[in-house]
Amino acid sequence: MKRKNIVILGSTGSIGVNALRVIERFPDKFRVVGLTAYNNHRLLEEQSRRFKPSHVAASQEGVRHLRRGIGGGNLKIWDVASGAEEIARLDCADIVVVAMQGSAALKPFLAAVRNGKTVAPANKEAIVMAGDLLMREAARHKASIVPIDSEQSAIFQCLEGRKRADVRKVYLTASGGPLLRVPKTRFDRLSVQDILRHPRWKMGKRITVDSATLINKGFEVIEAKHLFGLEVKDIEVLIHPEAIIHSMVELRDGSVLAQLGVTDMRLPIQYALTYPQRWDTGLPSVNFARLGQLAFEKPDFRKFPSLALAIEAAGEGGTLPGVLNAADEAAVEAYLKNCLKFTEIYDVVEKIVRRHRVVHDPSLDAVLAADQWARGEAAALIN
Numbered sequence: 001m002k003r004k005n006i007v008i009l010g011s012t013g014s015i016g017v018n019a020l021r022v023i024e025r026f027p028d029k030f031r032v033v034g035l036t037a038y039n040n041h042r043l044l045e046e047q048s049r050r051f052k053p054s055h056v057a058a059s060q061e062g063v064r065h066l067r068r069g070i071g072g073g074n075l076k077i078w079d080v081a082s083g084a085e086e087i088a089r090l091d092c093a094d095i096v097v098v099a100m101q102g103s104a105a106l107k108p109f110l111a112a113v114r115n116g117k118t119v120a121p122a123n124k125e126a127i128v129m130a131g132d133l134l135m136r137e138a139a140r141h142k143a144s145i146v147p148i149d150s151e152q153s154a155i156f157q158c159l160e161g162r163k164r165a166d167v168r169k170v171y172l173t174a175s176g177g178p179l180l181r182v183p184k185t186r187f188d189r190l191s192v193q194d195i196l197r198h199p200r201w202k203m204g205k206r207i208t209v210d211s212a213t214l215i216n217k218g219f220e221v222i223e224a225k226h227l228f229g230l231e232v233k234d235i236e237v238l239i240h241p242e243a244i245i246h247s248m249v250e251l252r253d254g255s256v257l258a259q260l261g262v263t264d265m266r267l268p269i270q271y272a273l274t275y276p277q278r279w280d281t282g283l284p285s286v287n288f289a290r291l292g293q294l295a296f297e298k299p300d301f302r303k304f305p306s307l308a309l310a311i312e313a314a315g316e317g318g319t320l321p322g323v324l325n326a327a328d329e330a331a332v333e334a335y336l337k338n339c340l341k342f343t344e345i346y347d348v349v350e351k352i353v354r355r356h357r358v359v360h361d362p363s364l365d366a367v368l369a370a371d372q373w374a375r376g377e378a379a380a381l382i383n
């Protein structure tokens, strides 16, 4: 394989750091050409010294810091607000890893797609907001999308080489998060730190809270709908606490294909970078004998109403999933600052979703307008 030039948008986050760990193992196969961060300019500086990209971006304060520390020479330092898009469309980039958190990833994702890159999204917000648009533009510009999100990667792997018509349904597995066995009456008595202690995955704060409310699984239903052209009714969420099966596909003859593996994001990240080849990850095998058994159960929609709300939004489509995402992003931020109780996250998001007038088949402007509207509503409700 020719040496691939990689851009990582969000290199200082949990996915970004793991992507660099993967890349570091194959110095003759990958070259880092662009990195972006937001506030963590110290880590970005460290990563830049180590991986020597030609382009980096950070917040305005980060830019000032980086210019003092590593400026000069050929390194181009951008303000991330515009620089993420510029870096995503660099001529020399082969693969763009979208590991930024939140809706800020939408424009750079679109820029990568419109420039025919291979895009490896971990970020789900962009697809939730504008899945139709992104998929349409990817087809038009012959961009490939190879997902990193472990469930979407699993479905992608199970679907490889299969006809869409042969697929009967998809099982999207969920570990159940930190509240699976906690009675709902105790939810508001837990501290933010308790909620941030996910039993299986180590992730950024927003996605960890979203895994506790299970809205994250609803976002994944929306993602899978767009990435694989599925009907929402053909996607079933299944609680699987061991998180060893990352998702499954049932074919029309009743055969079920599953992708299994240890719970380490380096596995789907590496596959997105090496696709369609498979290289050694250095990760351990699943120890089936020690696991003993794998369990499954239906999600409890009454205990986790955010999941039901997200599946409803997935079915409606248009601007509604984006509104759901923006309202949730704002509510989770308020929760992390102790301005909302845990169960109030749902209350805020539900109110905003019910108030929204859905625009179907929205343009980028309509998507962004709906996002802004939802944030305004959230701010008013939270205050």
Ligand SMILES: NC(=O)c1ccc[n+]([C@@H]2O[C@H](COP(=O)([O-])OP(=O)(O)OC[C@H]3O[C@@H](n4cnc5c(N)ncnc54)[C@H](OP(=O)(O)O)[C@@H]3O)[C@@H](O)[C@H]2O)c1
Pocket: 009, 010, 011, 012, 013, 014, 015, 016, 036, 037, 038, 039, 040, 041, 080, 084, 098, 099, 100, 101, 102, 104, 122, 123, 124, 125, 148, 149, 150, 201, 202, 203, 204, 205, 206, 207, 265
């Ligand atoms: N972590 C996982 O295992 C996992 C699994 C599946 C999907 N995902 C998805 O992948 C994405 C990243 O998750 P994560 O857990 O890696 O998040 P994270 O640890 O919070 O990292 C987020 C990254 O985005 C940057 N960022 C935040 N706000 C930004 C903004 N407004 N503009 C530009 N950059 C910004 C951060 O920069 P600074 O750190 O420099 O501020 C950081 O590099 C999320 O969409 C998440 O849902 C994550």
